[in-house]
Amino acid sequence: MSENKGLYGIWLAVLGIAIVVGLITAVKLFSQGHGLFNANDVLIWTLPLGVYIYLALASSGLTLLAAIPLVFGVRKYEPFAKRLVFLAIATLVGAFVSIGLELGSVFHMIYIMLSPNFSSPIWWMGAIYSVELAVLLVKFWKMHTGDWHSGFSKFLGTASFILALAAPLMIGSVFGITESRVTYFGPVMSIYCLLMAFLSGTALFILYSLVVNKVTGNGVPAELYDEVALIFTYAAGVVAVFTVLKYAIESATVVPEFLVYRQFEHAFGTVGVFHTEVLLGLFLPFVLLLIRSVRKAAGGKIVASALILIGTLLMHMEILLAGQSHPVGPKAEQFPGFISYFPSIWEILVFVFALAIMLLLYTLGERYLKLTEAPE
Amino acid sequence: MPRYAMVIDLQRCVGCGACSIACRNENNVPEGIYWSNKITETVGTFPNVRYHYIPTLCNHCEYAPCVRGCPTKAMHKLENGITMHDPKKCIGCKYCEFNCPYGVIYFNWEAPHKFWRDKRVEIKDGTASPSELVKEVGGKAVPYYNPERDATLPGIRPKGVVEKCTFCDHRVNLGELPRCVEACPADARIFGDISDPKSDISALLGKFRPFRLREQIGTNPHVFYIRGYNPAAYQPTKGGV
Numbered sequence: 001m002s003e004n005k006g007l008y009g010i011w012l013a014v015l016g017i018a019i020v021v022g023l024i025t026a027v028k029l030f031s032q033g034h035g036l037f038n039a040n041d042v043l044i045w046t047l048p049l050g051v052y053i054y055l056a057l058a059s060s061g062l063t064l065l066a067a068i069p070l071v072f073g074v075r076k077y078e079p080f081a082k083r084l085v086f087l088a089i090a091t092l093v094g095a096f097v098s099i100g101l102e103l104g105s106v107f108h109m110i111y112i113m114l115s116p117n118f119s120s121p122i123w124w125m126g127a128i129y130s131v132e133l134a135v136l137l138v139k140f141w142k143m144h145t146g147d148w149h150s151g152f153s154k155f156l157g158t159a160s161f162i163l164a165l166a167a168p169l170m171i172g173s174v175f176g177i178t179e180s181r182v183t184y185f186g187p188v189m190s191i192y193c194l195l196m197a198f199l200s201g202t203a204l205f206i207l208y209s210l211v212v213n214k215v216t217g218n219g220v221p222a223e224l225y226d227e228v229a230l231i232f233t234y235a236a237g238v239v240a241v242f243t244v245l246k247y248a249i250e251s252a253t254v255v256p257e258f259l260v261y262r263q264f265e266h267a268f269g270t271v272g273v274f275h276t277e278v279l280l281g282l283f284l285p286f287v288l289l290l291i292r293s294v295r296k297a298a299g300g301k302i303v304a305s306a307l308i309l310i311g312t313l314l315m316h317m318e319i320l321l322a323g324q325s326h327p328v329g330p331k332a333e334q335f336p337g338f339i340s341y342f343p344s345i346w347e348i349l350v351f352v353f354a355l356a357i358m359l360l361l362y363t364l365g366e367r368y369l370k371l372t373e374a375p376e
Numbered sequence: 377m378p379r380y381a382m383v384i385d386l387q388r389c390v391g392c393g394a395c396s397i398a399c400r401n402e403n404n405v406p407e408g409i410y411w412s413n414k415i416t417e418t419v420g421t422f423p424n425v426r427y428h429y430i431p432t433l434c435n436h437c438e439y440a441p442c443v444r445g446c447p448t449k450a451m452h453k454l455e456n457g458i459t460m461h462d463p464k465k466c467i468g469c470k471y472c473e474f475n476c477p478y479g480v481i482y483f484n485w486e487a488p489h490k491f492w493r494d495k496r497v498e499i500k501d502g503t504a505s506p507s508e509l510v511k512e513v514g515g516k517a518v519p520y521y522n523p524e525r526d527a528t529l530p531g532i533r534p535k536g537v538v539e540k541c542t543f544c545d546h547r548v549n550l551g552e553l554p555r556c557v558e559a560c561p562a563d564a565r566i567f568g569d570i571s572d573p574k575s576d577i578s579a580l581l582g583k584f585r586p587f588r589l590r591e592q593i594g595t596n597p598h599v600f601y602i603r604g605y606n607p608a609a610y611q612p613t614k615g616g617v
């Protein structure tokens with residue numbers, strides 16, 4: 001017990017230090033500007049935006065998973081629901097930290113409300129996620145005070161589900177309606193983001209729950225995790241098929257933008273014809289999950305979900321970077337034909353800050369908010 | 377209400393870059409940022425090579441993706457067709473820059489005019505530092521600061537927002553030509569009201585077959601290019617045999 005207490009203290013101290021460093025990073029960014037990032041007028045969006053996409057989508061995935069008990073009434077999953085909603089909130093807060101530090105003039109944000117542009121997918125994305133956060137907070141409060149099944153509480157569950165469906169589609173369409181960047185154009189990115197949201201949200205939930213289980217020991221029956229692992233396997237399978245399809249089309253076409261894109265696509269290297277992050281972060285865990293004994297073992301679930309969590313982040317980063325790898329129009333006069341990228345320390349610290357805030361919320365929530373509580 | 381547009385005559389353009397220099401002075405454009413720019417291309421294999429030079433600027437597109445995507449309407453259309461930016465409303469999301477098919481939007485990654493903020497002197501007690509020089513000549517941020525720019529846009533845009541060509545709306549409002557048009561020694565830039573069939577640009581667009589950049593995207597750019605500089609001749613033969 002005292003050993004656990006000691007570890008808890010160290011954990012909180014680590015998070016505390018990360019948050020202090022994050023705050024210093026924020027001050028530095030607001031005073032010196034985003035020249036601190038290894039971004040430029042060609043590679044416009046880098047790691048902090050990738051982290052935002054990743055965490056925001058994971059939050060939507062967690063909310064979608066929570067809909068199984070909260071919207072579709074599968075009551076045996078109710079012991080998961082409160083934790084899922086809480087994780088969705090905390091993960092979304094992490095996403096907001098990352099995007100907040102990515103924006104050049106975060107203090108002008110008031111104009112999102114004063115001067116909204118309804119034709120902007122960025123506007124819709126911001127609006128949907130803001131409303132989603134509010135709805136999830138109220139829903140959580142309702143559950144926390146024992147109101148799971150009132151009409152209003154159910155409405156909140158349904159609303160959060162619909163918002164969690166819409167938000168990934170909207171993130172995808174930020175890219176999907178960019179005519180100037182053919183490799184993103186079309187509905188593919190929206191579908192991809194929705195699928196990735198569900199996959200990463202499920203991975204996050206499994207990894208988190210099993211780690212917490214190991215550290216604290218909680219009462220949720222192990223079979224339930226086996227069932228979630230099965231859902232997880234399906235999700236990984238769907239993303240794997242979609243990814244193969246996407247790559248097949250991309251590698252078959254001779255549309256010039258795709259030819260350029262292909263030259264940069266291997267940001268994390270390849271193994272044979274496959275990109276490393278897809279192979280190790282998607283196909284490998286999918287195959288592992290297909291093996292019944294691995295899927296049933298806690299260790300197997302932890303490894304598969306951890307691989308997928310890392311894999312999905314890298315897959316988002318690769319798509320983000322590859323579509324911006326070469327200068328548009330006259331910018332080719334000023335920049336090299338291909339831009340290479342490695343995040344600056346400040347970008348990494350934005351990532352650390354977002355994660356630390358998210359993990360601190362997880363930790364405090366787990367300790368004080370009875371996250372495995374379910375109605376009688 | 378006029379609908380402003382520009383024709384660039386590539387036969388007249390000598391590729392001197394006077395437009396870009398004039399633009400920097402007029403709009404107090406910081407280092408690393410280009411409101412007026414160019415696309416250059418070398419084609420062929422030596423000794424049969426040619427160099428092409430296409431001046432570029434914001435196309436003030438009718439269906440401007442930068443405007444459509446801006447979450448706060450910081451990037452917006454004026455009634456006269458100019459695509460204008462309001463830094464006060466700009467949250468620095470850079471989506472307009474991501475969206476512009478023509479690579480004409482830049483972000484202020486740091487406080488602008490870094491060079492001129494430098495307090496270091498080259499030779500102690502011998503030369504002035506750049507920031508002293510700015511002070512001495514009574515400039516603001518740069519020694520050649522143009523206060524007229526302030527009429528419709530902050531003369532110096534702060535860090536954290538984007539910026540781009542405005543067709544010199546502050547001059548056009550006064551009945552003057554954009555500075556790049558004024559500065560072009562070859563009169564290769566013709567500016568005017570495309571909605572007026574009697575304007576010079578309407579006449580030119582009828583006389584020559586213009587092209588525009590990435591027309592197929594459907595943005596309806598309002599910078600048109602006509603002709604091309606090519607004095608080369610070649611011997612007539614039957615099929616080159």
Ligand code: SF4
Nearest residue numbers: 434435437442459476
């Ligand atoms: S050229 Fe780019 S910045 Fe100018 S109006 Fe068109 S899309 Fe917008």
Ligand code: SF4
Nearest residue numbers: 446466467469470472
């Ligand atoms: S960077 Fe500014 S002008 Fe551009 S889309 Fe974002 S808010 Fe609008």
